[in-house]
Amino acid sequence: EIVLTQSPGTLSLSPGERATLSCRASQSVSSSSLAWYQQKPGQAPRLLIYGASSRATGIPDRFSGSGSGTDFTLTISRLEPEDFAVYYCQQYGSSPFTFGPGTKVDIK
Amino acid sequence: QLQLQESGPGLVKPSETLSLTCTVSGGSISTSNYYWGWIRQPPGKGLEWIGSISYSGSTYYNPSLKSRVTISVDTSKNQFSLKLSSVTAADTAVYYCARPWVVWGRGTTVTVSS
Numbered sequence: 103e104i105v106l107t108q109s110p111g112t113l114s115l116s117p118g119e120r121a122t123l124s125c126r127a128s129q130s131v132s133s134s135s136l137a138w139y140q141q142k143p144g145q146a147p148r149l150l151i152y153g154a155s156s157r158a159t160g161i162p163d164r165f166s167g168s169g170s171g172t173d174f175t176l177t178i179s180r181l182e183p184e185d186f187a188v189y190y191c192q193q194y195g196s197s198p199f200t201f202g203p204g205t206k207v208d209i210k
Numbered sequence: 211q212l213q214l215q216e217s218g219p220g221l222v223k224p225s226e227t228l229s230l231t232c233t234v235s236g237g238s239i240s241t242s243n244y245y246w247g248w249i250r251q252p253p254g255k256g257l258e259w260i261g262s263i264s265y266s267g268s269t270y271y272n273p274s275l276k277s278r279v280t281i282s283v284d285t286s287k288n289q290f291s292l293k294l295s296s297v298t299a300a301d302t303a304v305y306y307c308a309r310p311w312v313v314w315g316r317g318t319t320v321t322v323s324s
Contacts (some may be wrong), residue, residue, distance in 0.1 A: 137311055147306075148314075149216070159312075159313060194310065194311060197270055204256055
């Protein structure tokens with residue numbers, strides 16, 4: 103099983119600032135099958151990024167993903183008020199599909 | 211627009227079987243090359259993939275739950291279902307169905323308690 107570790111656990115930033123979230127895998131993620139999700143309280147996760155760097159339909163271009171192998175990054179270039187949420191990474195290249203523990207981005 | 215909706219009992223007794231159904235609307239569950247899945251999230255915790263099924267019935271499960279999980283599909287009703295046996299309080303969670311990984315249902319809360 104591929105274990106995903108996310109850092110930091112919490113990121114306290116102000117609107118307009120840049121957010122950089124990290125996801126590290128215990129072994130290489132095949133075919134860059136790495137996704138990022140945003141989740142707000144009481145809501146289902148929302149797919150932001152798939153294939154490590156492709157934005158899902160309707161996702162603003164302030165969200166970008168990068169990385170390969172075992173190290174991946176989600177960057178939010180300028181935080182908007184609606185971006186404060188929990189972010190999860192997930193690998194879907196190897197069963198069982200696994201999620202990271204999440205990074206909470208909150209308002210400083 | 212494809213939509214998924216979970217349904218089932220919100221309260222299940224310990225040792226009993228949790229049963230949930232996901233109804234797919236706005237599209238056919240029989241669309242080839244797609245799998246359909248279940249994911250859960252205990253209160254205040256992260257996400258756990260439970261398992262997935264194709265329209266033809268091919269399944270694969272999380273090994274941590276495999277001995278207790280059955281996922282099935284009913285193409286005539288455009289639904290797929292989850293059964294989790296011998297539940298305990300640790301199975302209390304919000305259960306989501308999804309068409310991996312773009313479309314998710316809103317989730318349904320299941321509490322295991324006597």
